[in-house]
Amino acid sequence: MKPNNDLESNSDRPRGFWSDNIAGVSPEVIAAVAACNAGQALPYGNDDLTRSLERRFADVFEHEVDVYLVSTGSAANGLALAAVTPPWGSVLSHADAHINRDECGAPEFYTAGAKLIQLPGKAAKIDLDALTVNATRMVGDVHSVQPSSVSITQATEVGSVYTLDEIGAISAICQSAKLALHMDGARFANALVALGCSPAQMTWKAGVDLVSFGATKNGTLGVDAVVSFRKDIASALAFRRKRAGQLSSKMRFMSAQMHAYLQDGLWLHNAAHANDMAKALARGLASIPGVEIQQVPEANILFCRLPMRLIRGLIDMGFGFYHDRWEPGIVRFVTSFSTTAEDVAELKRAAFDLVDSAGAISGVEV
Amino acid sequence: MKPNNDLESNSDRPRGFWSDNIAGVSPEVIAAVAACNAGQALPYGNDDLTRSLERRFADVFEHEVDVYLVSTGSAANGLALAAVTPPWGSVLSHADAHINRDECGAPEFYTAGAKLIQLPGKAAKIDLDALTVNATRMVGDVHSVQPSSVSITQATEVGSVYTLDEIGAISAICQSAKLALHMDGARFANALVALGCSPAQMTWKAGVDLVSFGATKNGTLGVDAVVSFRKDIASALAFRRKRAGQLSSKMRFMSAQMHAYLQDGLWLHNAAHANDMAKALARGLASIPGVEIQQVPEANILFCRLPMRLIRGLIDMGFGFYHDRWEPGIVRFVTSFSTTAEDVAELKRAAFDLVDSAGAISGVEV
Amino acid sequence: MKPNNDLESNSDRPRGFWSDNIAGVSPEVIAAVAACNAGQALPYGNDDLTRSLERRFADVFEHEVDVYLVSTGSAANGLALAAVTPPWGSVLSHADAHINRDECGAPEFYTAGAKLIQLPGKAAKIDLDALTVNATRMVGDVHSVQPSSVSITQATEVGSVYTLDEIGAISAICQSAKLALHMDGARFANALVALGCSPAQMTWKAGVDLVSFGATKNGTLGVDAVVSFRKDIASALAFRRKRAGQLSSKMRFMSAQMHAYLQDGLWLHNAAHANDMAKALARGLASIPGVEIQQVPEANILFCRLPMRLIRGLIDMGFGFYHDRWEPGIVRFVTSFSTTAEDVAELKRAAFDLVDSAGAISGVEV
């Protein structure tokens, strides 16, 4: 038996809004990969591109950083959490966090069995009261795992974005309780442009200790990074990365992607476009009778409630999105840097036509 | 403190024989990556390129296979060994095996603490007598870890290649003792062309259960695979890969590399060239006074004994290779698909000149 | 910094109802330990007492069993769960389960990082609907941990007892979803006498696969056991026990305790007495004005709501119990085989006097 990795596809040419990971790669990234294929380079990150990358990240973040490239966001999260959570520790996160729901226990694997404590909160953001209670729960009691770190997803899994004040408030609790603060930034750029602030403001200035810096969803082939502002965990991160099979031998090809991603604001441009497309889609769908927007998208994810007939109709027409993971009628649309205004317009048009024709037959059921 | 990943570089333009991982990528691989960047594709291996890849591997191996792409060889080894070794099990390998010496405990991490038992043997090949003894050592004794798997590296870390008979003999011991047989094929293609046999002959027909199928050292950007001939471990491998942060979201870009690698015999062509270069280098250096070839290279690795003055001279001239990991004077040269006849000729010429001038001064010390 | 293991004590002579683990040991158990101290015995369970113990358990359970003595209940739970839950699996239990709240992540340690899924349910019993949903949640989805086992505590942490029908209903869900069913029987005997059924009826006949058979709380020095009805996990349990440092060398002294515990119904007698004392305490306290019994105790645990002044008064008089782990005013009393009718009467008398005098002053606040 091999488990199912994912999804049904019902169209030769998907017009997909499943996730930003169905997008391809920014041409600049492909070009950079091709360009660095000249001559030899020392392996395992001893090449010039990788060496200069740490400097570049330091500039981006206005802070000395240690950077560890990895091949997936789950690896970044697992490594980061293991560096700040002992096996008998707990990671506090929102119940809907990717680390809790969608990584098949990667944090538990990397930490050698730490426990994830699920906190409630609106819009997939951690509720401060719940955090306060849990941040010091059973501290010093040998019968209980010990709160060790907090992980927030920025932007969240439902497309909301923590404000700087919200991050600061969480950080204050962390500092008071001596917990490390990790940011799962699989959609870091989307959150950043939504807030219109600097990377420094959204991270260490707000009290974040280390970041899973996502790039894959926003334009690279497959490279994310742990970016750490804490020198004391550098060694642990380096050994853990190697041990996890995440130290790439031909690392220059990962670094080349990341350089291109950060060059000339590509990452911000891509994210801003994706966010705009989500807003456009929300505006478009809001005008469709029977469609209910759950929340105006702050980043590049839109949750709506759609009539079941509309869902089925869109799928039949070749549109792709998740709709069966929440209560019936709830649909998630994700846009990306490669989503076009035409894609959005097509979807809106199709929805309008479907509702219109359905409405003609039966105004009630839809 | 950040640990040192590797190497000294002492030349702006390395003319390196450190390892095959300093090479770039075959142009066909870059082209394939660029070509698959059109449109969308389902993530996590549900794209067409990945789906067809398993079929292609089945054709290559003349056997149904499960294929799990990963980003590094260490990840492939860790996953494969974890699938066939319980935490209280042991993996029997040569003491010089990469899994034992060069992966910072990745197999121990992936297996949740299994033990690697180091066996002796000439030319980095497992000695059959030692294997026989250890294959059943303390079996059923609750105080001891239990022999569970054997891992052979093909080609080995010193560039030797197990013959089909040798693999068969190891496999016979494994079957008798009910041990799984894993092949670390970081240089699978190099061994294959050295033997001139089929992939099937070198693997399942010889009793191999699962393979770490290396591609990165021989022309791809960064993709290796676990190829398993055993259906019963498919599920474990799939979940473990995800959990290890090795399930790539944009997997099509990994699959595209692997398709290009296997297309029109590119992998075999690259490996044959690398092997030829190693042989040419051996021939070239053999003619240098004071140089002693340790073993005629079967794959793409050459070990020699060189006068220290020659070692230093070559380094000063910008040649790169490992020389300080074994006894003094022992040097390892590794060639790759990108090594040119001119690279080899240059090295030979430089060595000749250095010895000649040194010999003129002092014929003794060199 | 050393963490705090537990409790405040505020009396030289505790009259404690904190837990059944504050009790001493049945005299028969001490006698058995002393009696087996003649001559030599083979170590690690190869002695006659241990060998005959497995036969005795088979008789008790009317089923072939494998028995693994361990030093604590947490070790029993960890071992049992690890035998039926892969690292990428999940254990479904009630949120209040001891394995989830009170073992500092022991199940996560023993399983190498499996995930505990917390289910709701009244009286610390798993809600069937929640179980049904979670038993098959995300099955086959590589992004999610896989439901692998269910653990029920019998008697539960709040002193309730699953009926045979309830166990059967849970077991039916397990069988349908192919989950193993584990029973944390830290208070196995208390539940058994409460139900008045046979060990077989409460376990394998109801679909239980393996049991953490508690004895320490009910009269032994420190020995519990994993009792398994499934032959296929015997080997894994044996190696895991050794590896966990739980294979006692002088095991005869553990087996002697367990023999004495099972001899002539001592275990049932002890449990019945403890249960009776809890019922007597409930009756006694029910008559005190202002005291509210949460649930008539089925086993040896009683939860009540008490006026805060009464709580403080009892503590001042030297009575011991937990009261600050739940909402204010909620108190837990636990009785044991060594609790006497006089202990119960004293507590009742004290409570009565305290309320009486308090009532005289202020009938309202208490």
Place this chain on the structure above:
Amino acid sequence: MKPNNDLESNSDRPRGFWSDNIAGVSPEVIAAVAACNAGQALPYGNDDLTRSLERRFADVFEHEVDVYLVSTGSAANGLALAAVTPPWGSVLSHADAHINRDECGAPEFYTAGAKLIQLPGKAAKIDLDALTVNATRMVGDVHSVQPSSVSITQATEVGSVYTLDEIGAISAICQSAKLALHMDGARFANALVALGCSPAQMTWKAGVDLVSFGATKNGTLGVDAVVSFRKDIASALAFRRKRAGQLSSKMRFMSAQMHAYLQDGLWLHNAAHANDMAKALARGLASIPGVEIQQVPEANILFCRLPMRLIRGLIDMGFGFYHDRWEPGIVRFVTSFSTTAEDVAELKRAAFDLVDSAGAISGVEV
């Protein structure tokens, strides 16, 4: 399939020299256990006996200590090593160390996959040159596990004893290389009386960081301890003990044993007697023709070479010992506090008779 825990027994009344773990318990220990069975006591080490035990150990060791009682020596070793070895670390020990050969990978389990590096050395003592080389091997190289701790067994597995100078020399290497020094003191007392020094001299004064303090082999029912001289690992040890299922609820019964063990020099008396018996046995057997003493025993273990016919004859007469774990003819005898002078005399007499009668028949083969 259940693995075999151990040994053949071929006599109703074993006259065993297999190991010191076949002995019973000192009567004082039984008496102490019985004596502490009055009244209630707070659980998990909050009882008076446990609290005063740490003070007692501090007196014994003339140093502040943290003490963690556990049920087996393997648990003590696993806990201790995990406290000073990260998952990517290595433990350097002699190849014959119990932690390496006889614990089914317990250190790997407790450390989450650290690697044990096996060093050579005469008489099961670590060779200093080998230690020096390995103590700094690949330090800072991310591809390799990092030397983190050294574990020495005192007395060793073959009955030899490190001198204070030898321990000091090892400690000097550890300090220079920043490695923690652990002492597996399963036979701590035997070594101590052999050296005739103080516990302080044999441990922290010689540079030892933490000790697995064995008591079970020398007179208790089943209790050993981690004794740590380093405050910085106290917290980790406490949580790891709980998590490993090694925090006993009725700990007073373990503490009572340990108090009795340390009271009035019982532990030293027991060990001295065991050592004397081993010496007596060596003297006795040395006089038997054909018997070759491998080394005059320093502690309570004696290795000899015996004619095969003599081995078989002794076994036939009901004597028990290990003889098939090393090369043919090598026999291990272990004495204990309960070995009597008569036991030793009987064995000598039997050996003498067997050789005599065999010699009469055939002087050659024996």
